[in-house]
Amino acid sequence: MSRILLPKNSPLGRRKFLGLGVAGLGAGLLSGCDRLSEAPKFIDMLGSAESLTYRIQRFLGGGSALAREFSEADLSPVFKVNGTQAPDTPEYAALQESGFANWRLRIDGLVTKPLDLSLADLRAMPQRTQITRHDCVEGWSAIGKWQGPTLADLLRRAGLQPTARFAVFHCADFYERAADGTGQYYESIDLIDAFHPQTILAHRLNDEALSVGHGAPLRLRVERQLGYKQAKYVMRIELTDRLDHLGLGKGGFWPDRGYEWYAGI
Amino acid sequence: MTILPMAGVDLPAPAGRRKVHRHALATRITHWLNALCVTVLLMSGLQIFLAHPALYWGASGADADRPAFEIGAETVTVGVQRGYVRLGSATLDTTGALGLVPGADGDLTERAFPRWATIPGWRSLALGRRWHFFFAWLFVANLSAYYLFGLINKHLRRDLAPTRAQLRPRAILEDIVDHLRLKFPKGEAALHYNPLQKLAYLSVIVGLLPTMILTGLTMSPGMDAIAPWLVDLFGGRQSARTVHFIAASALLLFVVVHLVMVVLAGPINGVRAMITGKLAISEGNDHEPHSAPQK
Structure with a gap:
């Protein structure tokens, strides 16, 4: 083994050595990170x-x-x-064609009374604006005016079974459709957020019916x-007791792709 | 002159030099943990910033709004791009360094910061956030421990609070001159911090670092509901994001100056002292500060 010889009493040599050391350490840190x-455990x-x-x-x-x-x-x-600009499925195209007259929101899973609600049904409920x-998550913010029934009202109508823990939102769009047909957008929240008074299902943004880009006919606001x-x-809103059987098991399209399930941060 | 209570133990050392205890164990551990956390936070923070390299003032701000600061790439003529940094209406061409930087294959690509500056090196907002929030918690825990120890063993008051004498304009001016002449104490005077050093350390410890934490918290929509005063303190979430970026830049500047000072003042002795706690000083007091040190 060769020994590294440090020039003695030569501050320049020492400094050069230290500088090289720091540079090496920096490069090591970068490739190390x-x-x-790439290490799943880490x-x-x-x-x-x-x-x-x-x-x-x-x-x-x-x-x-x-x-x-x-x-x-x-x-x-x-x-x-942001995200999906317009879902590209024939089913969604047909719904859009009819002005969402044939669209129904399904509420099922761990509920006592599964519901199928039309847009008119949702508009007839007490509204929150x-x-x-x-x-x-990218960093920007926008301020908008949302209107719709609270999720709490909907869940009270459907009635929760005692084992329900999460509300899962199944969406019409595939943000990234994989070869095996997966990639459908979904999200989930706990019951604390589900029953929060500001958690609504919005069908209006800035006093107009929700546009396709913003999620027509209905989007969640949490x-x-x-x-x-x-x-x-x-x-569809599905009440479940666990999230690991959906998608890739992390409770949402983006959580399945490495983002936090709890996105309060 | 009284020496610091920490600096009383004489240890065997080569003739003409003796080693004295300079840094408490708590100071040394928190220093290196902090160095690790700040490095990871700065670099993973740049990764997060890649996702939307623009800053706004106020509550909201997105593509359609005019940013106060922006890093980007634009097409100059057909096939020719340039990277730029824009502050207000002033634009600086930063091709190769910011906005348009060499990618993994060496070709210029649209990216606010080069690969070597971000964790991970490739683009991943999800991974950047994971690194950032884990080390943010570690950073908060470590800083809290530092404050606690600093108050208990009086490190903050005894070693970092400037004395009245040190705060006189004359003393500060003399210290500035000393720094400009690269005159660093080697003897007893090396056992306490000079006025500029104290002011720099304090502004980081009680200014920049808490600002980083508070502005970071203000970007969390969950925290904003819990503590709306945070949002008011910084004038909106986007303002807080901008202050987060400015404070991070100031912190980076501090780190650079700090490292330069360590190298100029004797890197081996200084780094060793921050690891082992023992600083070698010369017997003769070769450089007594002009102003009276602490009594």
């Missing part, structure tokens, strides 16, 4: 921070705290369309979480 990013370890965030936010009053509501003056001039800030939780094109 990239290698760790990624799971990093992901453990999510449950800490969830518990602490719930502990700090995250059960009942309300998201801020804004005034008309705060509305974003343009509310950015809220001007809130939408925060995309105001204390990020944009990807605000499922668009909601077709």
Whole structure:
């Protein structure tokens, strides 16, 4: 083995050596981080921070705290369309063709009375209107005015079985359709958020019927979480006791792809 | 002159130099954990910023709104792109460094920051967030431990709070001159921090680091519902995001200056002292500061 000889009493040599050391350390850190990013166990370890965030936010009053509501003056001039621009299935095209007259929202799973509701049924229910800030995971925010019945009212009508723990939203769009036919958008929330007074199923944005880009005819608003939780094109709400049997098992399209299931951060 | 309570133990050392205890164990552990956390947070933060490299002021801000700051790439003429950084109406061509940078294959690609600056090196917002939030918790726990130890063993008050004498304009001016002349104490004077050092450390410890945490929390929609005062404190979520970026830049500047100072003041002795706790100082007091040190 060769020995590294350090020039003695030569600060320049030492400094050069130290500089090389620091550069080597930096390069090692970079490739090390990239290698760790490919190790599933390490990624799971990093992901453990999510449950800490969830518990602490719930502990700090995250059960009942309300998201801020804004005034008309705060509305974003343009509310950015993100994610799916329009679902590209023949079924959705047919629904759109009919002006969503034949569209039905199905509520089933661990409920006592499964429901099939038309847009007219939803419009006939007590409505909530809220001007809130939408925060995309990418970093931008937009303020919009949403209107629709609360999810709590819908769930009370369907009646929950005692084992129900999550509300799952099945959507009409495939954001990335895989060869095996998977890739359909879905999302899920716990019952704390499901019964939160600001959690609504919006059919109107800024006093107009929801556009296709924004999720026509119905989208979820769960105001204390990020944009990807605000499922668009909601077709069915399923009450379940667990999430591991859906999609890739993480409770949502983006959670299946590495994003947090609890997107309050 | 009284020496610091921490700096009382004489240890065997080569003639003309002696080693003294300089840094408490708690200081050393929290220092290196903090260095790790800040490095990962800065680099994973840049990864997150890749997803939307624009900053706004106020509650909201997205593509249709005018950003206060932006990193991007645009087409100059057919087939020719340039990277740019835009602050207000001023635009700077940053091709190769920011906005349009070499990709994995070496060709220029649209990306706010180069691969070496982000964790992970490839684009992954999901992984960047995982790294960021795990190390954010570690960073908060470590900083809390540092504050706690600093108050208990009086490190904050004794070693970091400037003395009245050090805060006199004359003392600060003399310290600036000393820094510009690259004059660093080697003897007893090396056992306490000079005024600029104290001000720099304190502004990071009680200014920048808490600002990073608070603005980070303000970007969380869950936290905004729990603590709406956070949003008001920074004037909106997008403002908080902008302040987060500015404070991170200031922190990066501090790290660079800090490292340069360590190298200029004697890197081996300094780094060793932050690892073992023992700093070698020369017997003769070769550089007594002009202003009286702490009593």
